[in-house]
Amino acid sequence: MALEHHPDHVPVPDHDLDYSCFDLATLTPHIGAEIRGLDLSAPFSNEQEKEVRRALQDWMVLVFRDQELTHEQHEDLGRRFGELHIHPQLRGAKIAHPEILPVHTNADSPFTPGDGWHADVTCEEIPLWGSMLYIRETPACGGGDTLYADMYMAYELLSGPMKRFLEGLTAVHDGAGPYSEQLAIGLGKAAPEKQHPCAEHPVVVRHPDTGRKLLYVNSGFTTHIVGLSASESRSVLDLLFRHIDSTPKICCRVSWSPKTLTFWDNLSTQHHAIWDYYPHSRVGGRVSILGTARPSA
Ligand code: SIN
Numbered sequence: 001m002a003l004e005h006h007p008d009h010v011p012v013p014d015h016d017l018d019y020s021c022f023d024l025a026t027l028t029p030h031i032g033a034e035i036r037g038l039d040l041s042a043p044f045s046n047e048q049e050k051e052v053r054r055a056l057q058d059w060m061v062l063v064f065r066d067q068e069l070t071h072e073q074h075e076d077l078g079r080r081f082g083e084l085h086i087h088p089q090l091r092g093a094k095i096a097h098p099e100i101l102p103v104h105t106n107a108d109s110p111f112t113p114g115d116g117w118h119a120d121v122t123c124e125e126i127p128l129w130g131s132m133l134y135i136r137e138t139p140a141c142g143g144g145d146t147l148y149a150d151m152y153m154a155y156e157l158l159s160g161p162m163k164r165f166l167e168g169l170t171a172v173h174d175g176a177g178p179y180s181e182q183l184a185i186g187l188g189k190a191a192p193e194k195q196h197p198c199a200e201h202p203v204v205v206r207h208p209d210t211g212r213k214l215l216y217v218n219s220g221f222t223t224h225i226v227g228l229s230a231s232e233s234r235s236v237l238d239l240l241f242r243h244i245d246s247t248p249k250i251c252c253r254v255s256w257s258p259k260t261l262t263f264w265d266n267l268s269t270q271h272h273a274i275w276d277y278y279p280h281s282r283v284g285g286r287v288s289i290l291g292t293a294r295p296s297a
Contacts, residue, residue, distance in 0.1 A: 008157065010030075010153050010156045010157060012029040012030065013029075013030065013058065015058040015059070016058075019051050019054075019055065020047070020051070021037075021038065021045075021047055021048045021051045022035050022036060022037040022038040022048075022051065023035070023036045023037050024036075024055055024059075026059065027059075027061070027063070027252040027253075027254075028249075028251075028252045030150050030153055030249070030250065030252075031059065031060050031061060031148060031149075031150040031153070031250070031251070031252045031269070032059055032060070032061040032063070032148060032252030032254070033055060033058075033059035033061070033062055033063070034062075034063045034064075034065070035052070035055065035062050035063065035064050036065075038052075038064060039067070040064055040067045040069060040073070040077050040261060041067065041068055041069055041070075041073045043076070043080075044077075044080055049080060049081075052263075053081075053209075056130070056263065056264075056265055057209055057210050057265070060148070060150060060264060060265045060268050060269045061148045061252060061254065061262060061263075061264045061265070061269060062262065062263045062264070063254055063260060063261075063262050064260065064261045064262070064263070065257060065259070065260050066257075066259055066260075067134070067259050067260070067261050068259060069134055069259075069261065071096070071097045071100055071285070074100065074132065074134050074261075074285065074287050075097065075099050075100065075287055077132060077261075077287070078099070078132055078287035078288070078289050081129075081130060081289045082129060082130075082289040082290055082291075082292070083289065083290045084099040084287060084288065084289060084290070085099070085121070085124075085128050085288040085289065085290045086098050086099055087101045087121065087288070088121070088123075088124075088175060088196070088197055097285075099287055100285040100286065100287055101113075101285060101286045101287075101288070102284075102285055103133060103135075103273075103282075103283075103284045103285055103286050104281075104282070104283050104284070105144075105275065105277075105281065105282050105283075106279070106280075106281040107278065107279035107280075107281070111275075112273055112275040112282075113273065114146075114271060114272065114273035115272070115273050115274070115275045116219060116220055116272060117149070117218060117219050117220065117241065117244055117245060117270050117271070117272045118178075118218045118219065118220025118221060118270060118271070118272075119151075119218050119220070119221075119266050119267070119269065119270045119271070120266050120286075120288055121175070121197070121221075121288070122173040122199075122201065122216075122218060122220075122221045122222070123173045123174055123175035123196065123197040123198055123199055123221050124197050124199060125197070125199045125294060126290060126291050126292070126293065126294055127173075127199075127201070127266065127267070127291055127295060128266040128288045128289060128290060128291060129265070129266060129267065129289050129290060129291040129292070130263060130264060130265055130266050130288070130289045131263070131264055131266050131286055131287070131288040131289070132261055132262070132263045132286065132287045132288070132289075133146075133261065133262050133264075133284055133285070133286045134259075134260075134261045134284050134285055134286075134287075135256045135258065135259075135260050135261075135262075135282065135283070135284035136258060136259065136283050136284055136285075137258055137281060137282065137283035137284070138256050138257060138258055138282060139277035139280035139281060139282050140280050140281075141277050141280050142277070143274065143276040143277040143280075144256060144273075144274065144275075144276070144277050144282040145253050145254060145255045145256065145274050146253070146254045146256070146262070146271050146272065146273050146274065147251050147252075147253050147254075147271060147272045147274065148251060148252050148253075148254065148264060148269050148270070148271045149244055149247075149250045149251045149269060149270045149271070149272075150250045150251075150268065150269060151214040151215045151216065151244075151267075151268050151269060151270060152207075152212050152213070152214045152268055153249075153250045154214070154215045154243060154244055154247065154250050155204060155213050155214050155215040157243070157247065157250070158215070158243070163204070166203045166204050166215075167203075167204050167297065168202075168297070169202070169203040169204075169225050169226070169227065169228075170200045170201060170202050170203065170225070170226045170227075171200065171201060171202075171203050171216075171217050171222045171223075171224065171225045171226065171237075172198065172199075172200050172222070172223050172224050172226065173198070173199050173200070173201060173218075173221040173222050173223070174196065174198045174221060174223045175196035175197045175198060175221065176196040176198065177220075177221070177223065178220055178221065199294075200226060201216055201294070201295045202216060202295060202296065202297040203215070203216060203217055203225065204216065204297055205267065205295040205296065205297060206296060206297060207265075207267055207268055208267075208291075208292075208293065210268075212268075214267065214268050215240065215244075216267070216295060217237060217240055217241075218241075218244075218270050219237075219241045219244075219245075222237060224237070225237065244270060256282075266288070267291070267295065
């Protein structure tokens with residue numbers, strides 16, 4: 001077999017690194033970039049927005065440091081990219097900023113949001129296109145990093161027969177698992193109309209912006225593959241979750257400093273928040289942007 005056809009060889013992308021509105025420094029050759037020289041509290045020009053969209057398509061995870069943002073500015077920034085999502089656990093809540101999901105962990109927290117590989121709220125029929133997490137306070141002891149994984153590369157690393165097997169399959173993404181666990185320990189609030197969103201999505205999805213195929217199952221929400229027996233489905237999902245979990249070259253790691261905002265593509269990536277700082281605190285909030293259509297193959 002010619003080396004270039006070996007499934008382990010995914011070539012480094014040849015993205016244009018030239019931007020006129022900011023400087024961009026990559027975190028790894030495949031995923032993640034730090035953007036310098038852009039003030040997120042000021043309204044974006046059309047050119048700035050265009051370049052941030054291009055950087056997000058190419059690098060999937062964009063890190064902006066030293067940003068002074070009020071809640072309103074955080075929301076305005078998200079709205080520049082689409083309609084804001086209200087998390088199922090905040091729907092109907094009488095709070096000042098229902099579009100901002102608190103991401104707070106301290107010595108009393110029974111769990112930290114996102115401590116496990118997942119993409120955000122894939123149990124929605126129309127899942128989130130992107131998320132922006134703004135961390136105000138990092139743990140005094142250090143730590144609290146977030147891992148991100150590239151789902152294009154996760155797909156590309158699969159063998160031809162495995163890709164062909166997965167194409168055409170759909171899987172169920174159910175909010176009952178993660179949200180019931182949280183409700184059971186007294187956190188969050190069930191969505192009043194629909195207790196837990198639940199949706200069926202293709203296992204291999206084509207990204208609407210890039211046209212590239214990506215692997216679209218995650219251990220946070222995906223419960224089973226439709227049409228397979230329970231044990232077949234469990235084995236295939238475990239194989240795919242292990243593939244994501246045990247392939248470091250598809251990952252980048254974001255180390256937060258106070259007032260850092262990270263903007264990620266929620267279709268082409270998964271993330272895992274690392275809770276290694278107990279009993280210290282980490283404080284922030286997440287704004288998420290709705291997609292405009294159901295994910296399709
Ligand atoms: C999340 O899952 O959105 C939270 C990620 C984090 O806290 O780093």
